[in-house]
Amino acid sequence: MKRTFLVAWREFTSVVLTRGFLLGVLMVPVIAAISIGAIFLMRNQQAPRAVGEVAIVDRTGLLTDAIRKQFSAEGQKAEGAETTAKINQQLDKLPLDDAQKAQIKNQTAAQVENASDKSDLNVTIIQPGDLEATKEQIKNAKIKVSDTEGEARPVIALADLVPGLITPNEAGVYEGFKLFTAPKLSFEVQRRIENNISRAIVDVRIATDARVKASGMDAGALKAMLASPRAETITVSTAGETKSIGPLRMLIPMAFMALMLISVMTSGQYLMTTVVEEKSSRVMEVLLSAVSPMQLMVGKILGHMAVGLSILLVYGSLGVVGLLISAMMDLVSPLTLVLLVVYFLIAFFTIASLMAAIGSAVNEMREAQTLLTPVMMLIMLPWLLWMPIQRAPNSMFSTVLSFVPGVNPFVMVIRLGGEESIPTWQIPASIGVGLLAVVFSAWAAAKVFRIGVLMYGKPPNFKTLVKWVRMA
Amino acid sequence: MSSTNAITIKGVTKTFGTKVAVSNLDLQIPTGKVTGFIGPNGAGKTTTIRMIMSIIFPDSGELSVLGKQSAVESKDRIGYLPEERGLYRKMKVGPFLTYIAKLKGVDGSAAEQKARAWLERVGLKETWKKKCEELSKGMQQKVQFISSVIHEPDLIILDEPFSGLDPVNRRLLRELIDEQHRAGRTIIFSTHAMFEAEALCDQIFMIHQGQKMLDGQLADIIAQFDPRALVVEASPEIETSSAIATLTRLSGFERVRPDRDRPTVLECTLAEGVTSQDAMRRVLDALPVRRLERKRAALEDIFIDVILSTGQNGSPGGMNRFDPEHREKLKLELATAGSEPNS
Numbered sequence: 001m002k003r004t005f006l007v008a009w010r011e012f013t014s015v016v017l018t019r020g021f022l023l024g025v026l027m028v029p030v031i032a033a034i035s036i037g038a039i040f041l042m043r044n045q046q047a048p049r050a051v052g053e054v055a056i057v058d059r060t061g062l063l064t065d066a067i068r069k070q071f072s073a074e075g076q077k078a079e080g081a082e083t084t085a086k087i088n089q090q091l092d093k094l095p096l097d098d099a100q101k102a103q104i105k106n107q108t109a110a111q112v113e114n115a116s117d118k119s120d121l122n123v124t125i126i127q128p129g130d131l132e133a134t135k136e137q138i139k140n141a142k143i144k145v146s147d148t149e150g151e152a153r154p155v156i157a158l159a160d161l162v163p164g165l166i167t168p169n170e171a172g173v174y175e176g177f178k179l180f181t182a183p184k185l186s187f188e189v190q191r192r193i194e195n196n197i198s199r200a201i202v203d204v205r206i207a208t209d210a211r212v213k214a215s216g217m218d219a220g221a222l223k224a225m226l227a228s229p230r231a232e233t234i235t236v237s238t239a240g241e242t243k244s245i246g247p248l249r250m251l252i253p254m255a256f257m258a259l260m261l262i263s264v265m266t267s268g269q270y271l272m273t274t275v276v277e278e279k280s281s282r283v284m285e286v287l288l289s290a291v292s293p294m295q296l297m298v299g300k301i302l303g304h305m306a307v308g309l310s311i312l313l314v315y316g317s318l319g320v321v322g323l324l325i326s327a328m329m330d331l332v333s334p335l336t337l338v339l340l341v342v343y344f345l346i347a348f349f350t351i352a353s354l355m356a357a358i359g360s361a362v363n364e365m366r367e368a369q370t371l372l373t374p375v376m377m378l379i380m381l382p383w384l385l386w387m388p389i390q391r392a393p394n395s396m397f398s399t400v401l402s403f404v405p406g407v408n409p410f411v412m413v414i415r416l417g418g419e420e421s422i423p424t425w426q427i428p429a430s431i432g433v434g435l436l437a438v439v440f441s442a443w444a445a446a447k448v449f450r451i452g453v454l455m456y457g458k459p460p461n462f463k464t465l466v467k468w469v470r471m472a
Numbered sequence: 473m474s475s476t477n478a479i480t481i482k483g484v485t486k487t488f489g490t491k492v493a494v495s496n497l498d499l500q501i502p503t504g505k506v507t508g509f510i511g512p513n514g515a516g517k518t519t520t521i522r523m524i525m526s527i528i529f530p531d532s533g534e535l536s537v538l539g540k541q542s543a544v545e546s547k548d549r550i551g552y553l554p555e556e557r558g559l560y561r562k563m564k565v566g567p568f569l570t571y572i573a574k575l576k577g578v579d580g581s582a583a584e585q586k587a588r589a590w591l592e593r594v595g596l597k598e599t600w601k602k603k604c605e606e607l608s609k610g611m612q613q614k615v616q617f618i619s620s621v622i623h624e625p626d627l628i629i630l631d632e633p634f635s636g637l638d639p640v641n642r643r644l645l646r647e648l649i650d651e652q653h654r655a656g657r658t659i660i661f662s663t664h665a666m667f668e669a670e671a672l673c674d675q676i677f678m679i680h681q682g683q684k685m686l687d688g689q690l691a692d693i694i695a696q697f698d699p700r701a702l703v704v705e706a707s708p709e710i711e712t713s714s715a716i717a718t719l720t721r722l723s724g725f726e727r728v729r730p731d732r733d734r735p736t737v738l739e740c741t742l743a744e745g746v747t748s749q750d751a752m753r754r755v756l757d758a759l760p761v762r763r764l765e766r767k768r769a770a771l772e773d774i775f776i777d778v779i780l781s782t783g784q785n786g787s788p789g790g791m792n793r794f795d796p797e798h799r800e801k802l803k804l805e806l807a808t809a810g811s812e813p814n815s
Contacts, residue, residue, distance in 0.1 A: 006574055014563065282558030286619060288527050289552035290575040292544060454527060 003291045007299025012306045015270050025266065025311055029318045049145050050189045052156035052182075053124045055134050056197075060163045062208060064125055066200035073119045075196070084108045089230055121193065122153060134158050141182040156182045157193050165201050166208060174205070252332065253390045253417030256340060257382050259315050260413055264347050265379060267308030268355040271300060275359030275453075276368060284453050293450045297360075301352050308348050312341070336416050339427065343409035346434035350406060351375065353438070353445035357465070360452030367459040382410035393418040402430045405437035444469045478503045478627050478658040479524055484533030486519055493519040495682040497533070501660060501675070506653050508673035508690075509662035510775060516682045517662040518555050521631050524660075525552055538627055548577040551625035555632045555662075557616055559604035565591065565615055566600035569622060576623035583622075590618040594644065610641050617645065621652060628652055630661035634668050646672060666772035676771070678778060685778045690771075697769040697777065700742045702751055705763035712736050718758050724751045739767065 015021055054071065058064050069075050088105055126134055134155060141154040157179060164175030177197070181190050206212055206219045278284045287296055316337070323332060358371045385407070389398045393415040401411045412430050415422050447469045452460075460468070479501035486494045494516045501507050509517045522528045523535060526543040538546040560568055566587055573583035591597050594614045599607060607615065613636060621628055633649070634642055649672060653659055663669050669676065676693055678686035686693055706715040712735060719728045719738060724746040731737040742751055748766050755764055 003575055006571070010571055014560075018562075277561070278558075281561055282554065282556035283560055284558065285527065285554035285556065286552070286558055286572065286616070287575070289525055289550065289554070289620075290547060290572065454522075 004295045004299040004302065007287075007291065007296055008303035008306065011271075011274060011300050011303025014274070015267075015304070015307045016310060021307075026314060029315060033318075049120055050143050050156060050185065051120050051145065051147055052141070052143070052153045053122050054193055055124050055126050055138075055155050055158040057126055057128050057131055057158070057160045059128065060161055060166050060204075062166055062204050063161055063200055064123075066204045066207075067197060068123050070196040070200045071119055071121050071123045076119055079192075079196070121156075121189075121196075124155070126158075131158070131160065135180055138180055138182050143182060143184050143186075154182075156185055157190070159193075159197055161197075161201075166205055177201075253393075253414040254386060255319060256413045256417040257386060257410055259312060259319070260340070260344050260347060260410060261379065261382065262315065263308040263311040263344060264351055266311055267304045267348065268351045270307055271304040271352050272355040272359040272368060272372075273365065274300065274304075275356055276362060276365050279360065279362075279453060279456075280364050288453065293453055294446060296453075297356055297446060297449045301349065301356060304352060305345070305348055308344065308352075309341075312344055316340070332417075339416055340413060342431060343413050343434070346431065346438055347409035349438040350409075350434070350441045351379070353441040357445035357448035357452065360449040361455070361465060361468075362459045363456060371459075371462070371465070378406050381407050382414070385411065386414055389414045390418055393420045394422060399426070402426060403433050405433055405440075408437075409434055447471065476503055477501060478538060479660075480534075480536045481520075481524075482534040484520075484523065484530040484535055486516075486523060486528070486530050492682050494523070494530075494679075497679075497682075497684055499677060499684065499687060501658060501677075503658050504653075504656050505674040506649070506659045506661075506672050507675040507677055508669035509660060509677050509679065510664075510666070510669055510771075511662075511679040511685070512779060513664075515679045517679055518631055520679065521552075521555075521629055521660070521662065524629065525550070546627075548623060549626045551620040551623065551628040553616055553620040553628075553630040553633055557609075557613060559612055559615060561605040562603055564601055564603055565596070565607070568604060569615065569618055572619045573622045576625075578623050586622050587618070590622060591615075594618065594648070610637055613637060614641065614644075617648065621648075626657055628657055628659045630659070632663060633661050634663060634665050642668070666770065666775055670771045678775065680779055680782060685782070686774070693774065694769050694771070697774045699767050699769050699773070700748070701767040702740045702742070702748060702755065703763065703765050703767050704738045704740055704755055704759070704761060705736055706738070707760040707762050710760065712738075715759060719755065722754050722758055724754055737763075 056067055087108055135158060137155045138158055141156050143156060160178045162175055165177055168174050179194060206222055354375050358368050362368045385401065389411060392398060398411065398415060402408050408430050448465055451468045477500045481497055481499040484494060484497045511517050523530050524537055524543060537543040538549055540546045543550055569587035570583045573586055574580060578586060591600060596611060596614060604612065617633065633645060637645060649659060673690050676686055676690050704719065712730065716728050716738060719725060719740055724743050726741040726743045728738055728740045731739055742748060752764060755761065
């Protein structure tokens with residue numbers, strides 16, 4: 001027993017204390033955290049800017065003033081305020097606590113406050129005859145983010161505004177407009193120009209429409225009427241009323257399954273690699289002169305189980321911390337987390353035994369590939385099954401799969417992560433099936449392992465492996 | 473130890489598929505002796521050793537190791553250096569030796585001390601923190617040897633310990649083995665190097681095609697294969713051809729011929745009924761000599777002779793066992809036959 005643990009400890013440290021593992025496994029969450037942080041930081045940055053002239057061909061003769069107003073410094077501020085309002089509306093939907101929301105709101109408000117007093121984009125009105133010449137200018141325009149002393153702003157966009165924009169045809173349909181832009185103009189700036197012109201057009205439409213005038217309706221009231229209402233979705237459950245978090249809910253079963261797959265796969269791969277390495281470097285005989293094949297195999301499996309569990313714990317606890325931060329911990333019950341570990345162990349022992357057996361049977365990693373294919377298929381199956389199971393956790397399909405050895409730990413974890421609660425009896429029953437699978441695969445693996453570790457030469461095929469299992 | 477034999481093998485047979493690796497083998501390895509396992513490649517040496525180690529199990533027959541039914545029960549008292557060298561490539565030398573020592577039942581701190589002491593002993597003190605893959609082949613082999621004796625076993629089994637070592641390290645290893653021997657440990661080693669076997673062994677066990685060919689004390693075996701010949705080297709002032717003529721004229725020699733490699737050394741085969749004592753006296757009377765001795769059978773010659781006498785390799789019956797020409801031819805055949813992998 002002591003030796004089994006010695007083997008297990010060496011296996012564990014030889015994997016966990018390598019630079020590759022620390023970088024590969026532990027750095028991933030760190031990198032994820034850094035990039036999420038970076039995204040947040042970048043969101044606080046202002047959108048890309050560009051200074052320049054927007055040329056307008058106003059064939060309606062009505063739009064000039066409205067467009068100038070939109071592009072003025074005041075218009076720019078008003079636009080900023082509007083965007084902030086939209087962001088705040090989205091923010092209210094996010095499951096963050098009030099203090100955090102308030103902080104973000106203050107930040108964006110401050111940004112609007114500090115926005116430049118000088119407008120980035122000027123409006124130049126040109127004659128229809130100058131259209132082609134202006135296009136030529138745009139073609140060669142160099143985009144600048146700030147003004148240069150003594151240099152005129154380049155023309156970066158040209159809008160051709162036709163009367164049909166303001167006056168609808170007989171069917172009541174308005175026309176669109178063409179906007180010519182410089183080749184390297186950023187999408188955000190382009191959108192801003194579009195939006196400003198569109199807003200101006202709508203304002204002018206309302207202001208000039210005979211029906212509106214006739215009804216004596218206020219333009220602001222009309223705009224407010226047309227805005228889409230915002231909805232607040234609340235989930236009603238026995239636990240009380242909570243704000244619905246929509247897509248996040250769907251991600252939890254996925255996260256559970258991915259977490260388990262990553263930890264089982266990584267540790268299983270490490271296990272197989274070390275067995276193959278010991279065989280090909282012939283350390284095997286030295287080891288077998290000190291421990292029995294069984295002690296060696298059990299020790300290795302236990303060691304790599306610890307590796308898998310550490311991966312599970314690192315990622316899992318990061319997930320839990322994430323949920324705690326966003327006050328969503330009630331999505332996952334502690335019992336579910338315990339069951340996650342239980343199902344991990346079942347999946348790990350089943351797959352690790354197979355991996356150990358395959359590793360023991362071959363001489364080098366290359367030869368392992370063919371034998372590994374069925375195991376890989378078993379592991380890939382949950383990825384394909386995730387969607388249907390997640391959508392209908394209690395369907396006949398999901399229930400039956402919960403009792404298919406090999407895949408059932410993954411299926412159960414997906415079901416447990418979902419919203420629908422599953423019949424209680426299915427949990428112990430599926431654990432039972434899982435344990436049977438563990439016993440069977442460990443038994444078969446032990447037989448293969450004992451013969452395989454000292455077999456060199458032609459790698460065995462599946463038939464040979466089955467023969468080894470059947471041998472007494 | 474209660475029994476005088478460290479290892480007893482009775483009627484052991486092991487087959488791999490249709491190939492009989494070891495057939496009905498009986499063998500006793502006396503405690504405290506150095507026993508050499510010799511035999512051509514594929515003869516069954518490694519199979520026998522692996523059975524002793526309980527790494528594989530015999531199909532039939534009985535085996536007892538250090539008084540126990542199987543080596544599993546006395547693993548900690550056995551040190552084993554497998555034929556195929558293996559170390560954890562990425563593991564550091566010090567931790568590797570400590571790990572192996574612990575696996576063999578040495579306590580934690582003692583294991584580390586022993587590992588350090590041993591590395592210093594073989595001149596590898598600086599390699600403690602080096603990865604095993606960074607060592608040269610010879611260094612790796614030394615580390616492996618340490619891993620097989622670090623737990624101070626009573627029985628040490630070394631499969632081909634000398635292969636791949638340079639002369640300096642060969643000598644070092646010979647000293648280390650000798651040291652273990654003096655400490656009263658039973659040592660078994662298999663080898664192709666007859667010179668090492670002759671220098672180190674008390675006992676010789678030879679196996680060929682799964683069957684025991686020789687088993688006994690080295691001195692007895694050598695006596696048994698007495699070539700009945702004298703080695704004569706005449707004084708330098710005497711022409712070799714005239715020396716040959718003089719010796720041929722003497723009664724008592726069946727044949728006189730120069731050594732293949734050193735033509736001034738003459739090999740004189742004794743005639744039937746002539747004692748070496750008589751023959752030597754006659755040589756001394758007839759010729760001023762620089763060197764005169766009884767030819768002693770080299771283990772290498774015995775080895776080849778035994779294989780030859782099994783009829784394998786197409787040896788014609790009745791041929792002189794010590795005919796040098798035939799021997800050379802056979803050596804060549806053995807060398808080429810030996811290139812097939814060991815099973």
